[in-house]
């Protein structure tokens with residue numbers, strides 16, 4: 001039988017527990033404001049120049065403006081599974097930017113993902129990578145940003161799905177995914193490799209795209225560099241599971257990261273094009289270090305025999321192919337639309353291109369990157385106006401795009417059919 005006194009007792013305990021929990025949650029979520037600067041700081045030129053290089057390696061410009069005429073003024077939308085986040089103004093405008101931020105406020109934002117006034121920032125801002133930068137590098141970035149032209153541009157409201165509009169929830173994400181222990185060099189590796197590892201992990205955030213994410217949008221730390229995604233493109237695995245049909249040499253990686261194009265490999269497309277544009281302007285030695293580090297991972301991929309080792313046109317479908325109708329449609333599209341450029345092999349400054357059996361997009365575990373390439377074509381890299389591919393979005397139907405992709409996967413790459421290809425085509429091509 002229930003005893004009224006005991007009931008009251010339980011009630012008290014529950015209340016106490018609720019208060020303790022609320023206190024713990026508050027301690028996890030709440031962050032104080034940091035006092036604004038009262039005097040304008042000054043910086044020496046070497047700091048600013050080093051900061052400029054780090055800003056390129058960290059690709060700050062690619063997210064912090066949609067408008068090249070207004071560098072770092074913010075306002076670029078970023079789609080996340082939890083809603084749309086807009087980047088903010090990181091020019092030194094005192095009202096709408098970081099002009100009143102002290103070095104401590106800037107450091108806290110980079111290390112803890114907390115704004116000067118104490119609100120949590122969404123991890124669409126890759127502070128979970130920047131947190132591991134050296135203090136000297138963060139100070140150099142501060143010097144660089146505090147000396148950019150100030151632009152008045154208020155932040156836009158985010159458009160988050162319930163309950164993610166409540167920023168303090170990010171504090172729990174940080175408990176799971178924010179590892180702000182200091183970066184440590186691996187003494188078994190060369191100084192160049194260690195420089196590359198540091199830049200890749202703490203600055204250029206390669207894993208933000210190349211490592212898969214969990215349901216909560218955090219990096220799946222059990223599968224480092226196992227292939228991820230960005231803006232609906234597949235970002236290939238950079239480890240033993242790399243889909244690339246031909247092995248990468250260190251020299252090819254250096255050329256690819258610097259210019260977006262390397263012998264025997266596909267061009268950098270989609271979000272990787274943006275990465276390369278930034279690396280093109282960074283310190284050459286840093287790009288070389290990134291290539292050394294990346295190569296050490298890609299070199300773990302076992303040698304495979306793939307159609308990429310053969311030259312020449314792709315074959316007609318076999319007469320006994322169980323999916324003959326569709327494969328014939330795909331082959332006809334390839335022969336009429338693609339072969340004239342892709343069968344010629346890539347020549348410098350011309351419209352001709354890599355034979356498609358060498359294109360990594362045919363070997364990816366899902367067809368998204370291939371569909372985007374066919375839809376949108378390829379814009380030429382700087383200085384190579386001839387290297388251009390037209391987009392087929394308005395020319396091919398969903399069915400034709402699907403048939404072409406199915407044919408290329410089977411007769412170009414010799415790989416098992418992509419599951420749910422038709423769904424993927426519809427989704428990737430949806431307006």
Ligand code: HEC
Pocket residue numbers: 054055058059060061062063064078085086087088089090097098106109110114115116120121122123124125126130141
């Ligand atoms: C992948 C996209 C991305 C990259 C790359 C990026 N940022 Fe951001 N950053 C964001 C977004 C989005 C926000 C706003 C987050 C929010 O409001 O919750 C932000 C916010 C910030 C803030 C906080 C500003 C404020 O008003 O609270 C600072 C400081 C900042 N970024 C600095 C940098 C620096 C420095 C770099 C380069 C080293 C950089 N960001 C690179 C997306 C990015």
Ligand code: HEC
Pocket residue numbers: 265266267333334337338339340341342346350351352353354355356359360361362370373374378386387388389390392404
């Ligand atoms: C006018 C010439 C032209 C046509 C036609 C063309 N492409 Fe391309 N394609 C290019 C160029 C140039 C590149 C850039 C990279 C290069 O040089 O290999 C490219 C790149 C690609 C890539 C990325 C791999 C790579 O080569 O870097 C794929 C995949 C691709 N094209 C598929 C297709 C398909 C499928 C068709 C037919 C629907 C097609 N292309 C038609 C010129 C063309």
Ligand code: HEC
Pocket residue numbers: 200204205206207208209210229230233234235236238242243244253256257265266267268269270271272275290294360361369
């Ligand atoms: C914003 C997301 C993003 C970031 C950051 C990023 N990548 Fe990529 N990367 C991609 C995507 C997407 C592709 C696939 C491009 C394609 O199919 O054309 C790619 C392709 C590549 C490839 C080619 C793989 C192959 O087999 O063809 C290499 C190598 C690579 N990235 C290395 C890096 C390195 C090193 C870094 C860090 C310095 C990095 N990436 C940062 C998205 C990203």
